[in-house]
Amino acid sequence: MHVSLTVNGQRAVTDVEPRTLLVHLLREELGLTGTHVGCDTSYCGACTVILDGKTVKSCTMLAVQAQGADVTTIEGLAANGDLHPVQEGFWERHGLQCGFCTPGMIMSAVGLLSDNGSPSEDEIRHGLEGNLCRCTGYHNIVRAVEYAAAKMRGEEPPAPEWEEGSA
């Protein structure tokens, strides 16, 4: 079936089988392998992309359902070689270890911050409930999102914990 959609600002037109999932279209047809597949059960969130302004699990959506949609993937965040504040936060606050969950975590964090520019720690943890990380224990992911939130508000991000001397 014919599908046309906008991905990271560019129009993409392709033919797919109805059973092709959006994540397959992104990774296999368009070569955008930043969006990961971490599970078969729709739980892990590694495949998260932003579709028409809302985060969705691209492994649990048919490509044909995205007909006409505007999709942003992890590859669409950095502009002119500058990292998006959320990407920068993950870098600066060590929000990743193996990095497998990271693209999905970052897309969910971008979605969260577009709805709520000053989330509390609790709101960050709940906002990322649909994304599982097997490495970090989430602590530094929360710090990374706090860093990005401050940056996006035009404020100085909180100092890293390892510089505060607090354990």
Place this chain on the structure above:
Amino acid sequence: MYPRSFEYVSPGSLDEATSVLASTEGAKVLAGGMSLLPLMKLRLFSPDVLVDIGRIPGLSSISDRGDHLAIGAMVSHAATASDSAIAEHAAALATAASWTGDVQVRNQGTTCGSIAHADIAADQPSAALALGATMVAASAGGVREIAASDFFVDTLTTALEPGEILTEIRIPKQGGASAYEKLGRRGGHTDYAVAGAAVWLDVSDGAVSSARVALTGVGAKPTLAEGVVEALVGTDGSDSAIAAASERALEGVTVLDDLFGTVEYKAHLAKVMTRRALQQAVAAAT
């Protein structure tokens, strides 16, 4: 994993959708896909034809129709959870929607889909039951209304016929107050309910005048706890009256064990959730 091959149809109107469903053997409605697609990916279920109702105009709104609120088939969990009229007249459903899955699931999945799917551990079916909702089903043969108390038949089984689309659910604007409580499988309120309770009640002249209590997660389907209502109505709704009434939550209910809890544990949880939800509703109604 890729689902098995199927044919995909995306009708532009409700009439077209019901006529495709009527004329196509093995066709299944696709709404948000948050229950259907995971089952298809695991190949636990492989329909021949999917009828995507996502592009039919007019199914995505919540409307205030004077004596009731109508929630259309494509209204997402997120929209139900954040709507001010639902919060005012159907707090139990707003809470249940806000605790359904995670952010991404709430952006895609639909309230009507959750009710049509009728998972025993789902949150919104019991809220709809406690609120005395009416389900509206459309097919090529016409439209019919089904009371929530007749709608849930068995595990993953409702009164909907194969050719029918649940076009909207209607929640009466009935006064009183409602609340939902659950323990989620991942702790707190996260993920499907190990057990949960939805309640609606009204208070007049200092006494509980009427109530409905529905349990989720414990039996084969969302179930009305008649014993609780019998014990509660006519009391002052005090903590002790609520505690005594909650003890009767499982009268007439066959509690099923599963991976997430034994019969004893779930029975205990159901009473605790009933008590907490009743306390919240009484506080909100007085």
